[in-house]
Amino acid sequence: MSRQDGLSTAAAPPPVAVEPMQQAAASPAGGAWLAAEQIERQYDAPSANDAPPTRALASTSLRVDAGEFVCVVGPSGCGKTTLLRILGGLLRPTRGQVIFKGKLLTGPQQEIGYVFQHANLMPWRTVLRNVALPLELQHRPAEEIQARAQAVLKLVGLQGFEHSYPRQLSGGMAQRAALARTLVHAPELLLLDEPFGALDAITRERMNLELLGIRQAYACTAIMVTHSISEAVFLADRVLVMSQRPGRIVAQIAVPLPSPRTLELMGAADFASLTSEVRRAIDRQQA
Numbered sequence: 001m002s003r004q005d006g007l008s009t010a011a012a013p014p015p016v017a018v019e020p021m022q023q024a025a026a027s028p029a030g031g032a033w034l035a036a037e038q039i040e041r042q043y044d045a046p047s048a049n050d051a052p053p054t055r056a057l058a059s060t061s062l063r064v065d066a067g068e069f070v071c072v073v074g075p076s077g078c079g080k081t082t083l084l085r086i087l088g089g090l091l092r093p094t095r096g097q098v099i100f101k102g103k104l105l106t107g108p109q110q111e112i113g114y115v116f117q118h119a120n121l122m123p124w125r126t127v128l129r130n131v132a133l134p135l136e137l138q139h140r141p142a143e144e145i146q147a148r149a150q151a152v153l154k155l156v157g158l159q160g161f162e163h164s165y166p167r168q169l170s171g172g173m174a175q176r177a178a179l180a181r182t183l184v185h186a187p188e189l190l191l192l193d194e195p196f197g198a199l200d201a202i203t204r205e206r207m208n209l210e211l212l213g214i215r216q217a218y219a220c221t222a223i224m225v226t227h228s229i230s231e232a233v234f235l236a237d238r239v240l241v242m243s244q245r246p247g248r249i250v251a252q253i254a255v256p257l258p259s260p261r262t263l264e265l266m267g268a269a270d271f272a273s274l275t276s277e278v279r280r281a282i283d284r285q286q287a
């Protein structure tokens with residue numbers, strides 16, 4: 001793989017000196033680390049329009065333990081992004097609540113990082129300055145900003161591209177930069193909304209491997225929306241399947257595959273039977 005693609009050939013990037021991810025605080029008695037309790041969401045139609053509101057998410061509950069990697073799959077438009085935005089505190093549920101580390105989630109948190117489907121880098125800033133931006137906004141000392149931004153860029157395999165502009169990056173490299181911008185806060189919870197959906201299959205597999213490495217190095221918890229069943233099974237400890245809109249979780253499939261995972265695993269019989277199980281759960285929704 002050429003360096004120009006910004007792809008490292010290592011299965012997982014080595015840990016580097018970014019601020020260590022804090023281990024999850026113990027949640028209150030019997031409580032989950034992250035819990036959504038009967039959350040619902042509807043979107044009002046624009047005021048000039050008499051159309052009824054859109055019910056995006058039906059009553060949905062879920063629990064995620066610290067350190068888990070959970071993937072969410074479901075038909076297009078079923079409310080996956082809506083669910084993820086609510087879990088990230090970016091959108092309020094119309095009903096229900098989210099409890100994060102024992103507290104009611106009422107807005108965005110620094111411990112929660114969000115990676116969007118599109119990199120949305122600022123074209124006039126270099127890669128380094130895009131990644132540094134969240135820390136600049138917090139008025140952190142210049143040396144700290146530089147050190148942390150450089151460290152996460154190394155972690156995502158963008159060393160050597162610090163001074164490139166977004167227009168000079170491939171799609172995979174832009175998503176790496178977006179991931180670095182989120183990781184610069186060392187989030188405890190990483191939410192990813194189809195982050196690799198626009199990438200070619202080979203780059204995507206490489207990104208999946210590196211994402212597992214990052215998660216392992218920093219012991220973070222991750223929830224990722226994807227439309228790829230094999231990606232979900234490859235990455236996750238648990239796959240949640242959503243129904244058609246208004247979405248709700250209709251199945252959860254545990255993925256007891258060994259770690260660390262390698263791409264060869266995708267050829268194994270266990271892998272095939274798990275992907276079939278997820279596919280059947282999705283098909284039942286569409287029948």
Ligand SMILES: Nc1ncnc2c1ncn2[C@@H]1O[C@H](COP(=O)(O)OP(=O)(O)O)[C@@H](O)[C@H]1O
Pocket residue numbers: 043044054055056075076077078079080081082083245
């Ligand atoms: N801001 C919004 N205003 C109105 N309707 C929305 C808004 N965001 C999403 N929706 C609608 O809610 C439904 C679920 O959307 P979304 O959560 O983006 O689904 P998914 O991510 O599964 O494709 C869709 O019908 C979509 O059109």
Ligand SMILES: [Mg+2]
Pocket residue numbers: 080081082
């Ligand atoms: Mg979406």
